[in-house]
Amino acid sequence: MNNLKTVGLMALLTIILMVIGGAIGGRGGAIVALVLAGVMNIGSYWFSDKIVIRMYKGQEVNSGMLYDVVSELCERNNLIMPRVYMIPQDTPNAFATGRNPQHAVVAATQGIVHLLSREELMGVMAHELSHVRHRDILIGSVAATIAGAISYLAQMGQWAMLFGMGGSDDEDGGGNMFVMLITMIFAPMAAMLVQMAVSRSREYAADRGGAELCGNPHYLASALRKLESANHQRPMHDVNDATAHMFIVNPLSGKGLQSLFSTHPPMDERVRRLEAMA
Numbered sequence: 532m533n534n535l536k537t538v539g540l541m542a543l544l545t546i547i548l549m550v551i552g553g554a555i556g557g558r559g560g561a562i563v564a565l566v567l568a569g570v571m572n573i574g575s576y577w578f579s580d581k582i583v584i585r586m587y588k589g590q591e592v593n594s595g596m597l598y599d600v601v602s603e604l605c606e607r608n609n610l611i612m613p614r615v616y617m618i619p620q621d622t623p624n625a626f627a628t629g630r631n632p633q634h635a636v637v638a639a640t641q642g643i644v645h646l647l648s649r650e651e652l653m654g655v656m657a658h659e660l661s662h663v664r665h666r667d668i669l670i671g672s673v674a675a676t677i678a679g680a681i682s683y684l685a686q687m688g689q690w691a692m693l694f695g696m697g698g699s700d701d702e703d704g705g706g707n708m709f710v711m712l713i714t715m716i717f718a719p720m721a722a723m724l725v726q727m728a729v730s731r732s733r734e735y736a737a738d739r740g741g742a743e744l745c746g747n748p749h750y751l752a753s754a755l756r757k758l759e760s761a762n763h764q765r766p767m768h769d770v771n772d773a774t775a776h777m778f779i780v781n782p783l784s785g786k787g788l789q790s791l792f793s794t795h796p797p798m799d800e801r802v803r804r805l806e807a808m809a
Contacts, residue, residue, distance in 0.1 A: 577630065579629065579630060580630070580634060583628045584628070584638065586771060587618045587620070589616035590616060591617075592617050596644060597652070597656070600653050601615050601637060604657055604744055608660075608664075611632045611633060613629065613660070614637075615636075615637055616639075617639065618641070619640075620640040621640070621642040622767040623640055623642040623643035623646045623757070623762070624762065624778045624779060624782055625638060625655050625778065625779045626659065626778045627662040631666060632664065632666065635663040639652075640767075646757055650750045650753075651750055651753050653745045654741060654749075654751030655751065657745035657751065658751055658779055660741070661738075661739075662733070664744075665737075731795065734779075735801070738801055738805055739805075747809070749809055755780065758779065759798045762782060767782040
């Protein structure tokens with residue numbers, strides 16, 4: 532099922548990318564966009580962990596409570612030990628990335644280690660290891676990369692329209708300016724909706740899997756309540772919108788209208804499902 536989701540997501544976002552390329556540069560633009568999507572998908576597959584960790588200035592750790600919790604969970608559940616990174620941010624949060632369990636990374640902010648008890652931290656890291664275990668962390672990495680490219684191309688299209696470029700009307704052209712305008716507006720929205728739909732289903736599954744890995748759903752339920760409150764009070768700074776879906780709680784949750792388009796399920800529903808497991 533996760534492999535099917537990956538293929539479907541990559542295909543749909545690639546089509547959106549091609550539509551924008553076609554609107555800007557006609558058939559040639561669509562071909563360029565297709566090639567760009569292929570290159571970016573390959574790049575995401577091989578380098579997603581390095582890109583995201585570098586983006587958030589993560590430092591690898593080989594000791595301490597965070598490392599010990601991850602090590603214990605892996606040993607208990609016979610999982611491959613991922614690399615563990617600490618993110619220098621006070622806002623509590625965590626994420627997983629990497630192309631497969633053999634090349635996985637789990638990361639947490641300094642704030643989460645200070646806020647949560649050991650049991651709650653175990654619940655959070657079990658959630659991230661569940662993402663790794665079910666091989667669905669690649670979905671988020673590919674989505675972030677292509678969605679970012681779609682937003683970038685949309686901005687290029689807006690500049691092209693402003694200066695009267697693109698959207699030529701010849702037989703290979705990208706259509707008229709009205710079509711180009713509609714594409715620039717709705718394509719990024721469509722990409723965002725795809726991310727939201729897939730990300731929400733992944734979070735529910737990872738909550739369920741995490742509760743099973745740590746052995747007590749209350750650990751994660753309690754942690755989620757604390758993380759939600761802390762992120763509302765003090766949202767993370769310097770967050771790349773395209774990577775927000777990777778975190779266990781929405782790092783943009785305190786930023787006004789952005790919460791209406793959250794890539795995460797409602798926290799009350801996540802907690803309710805976990806408590807129902809118990």
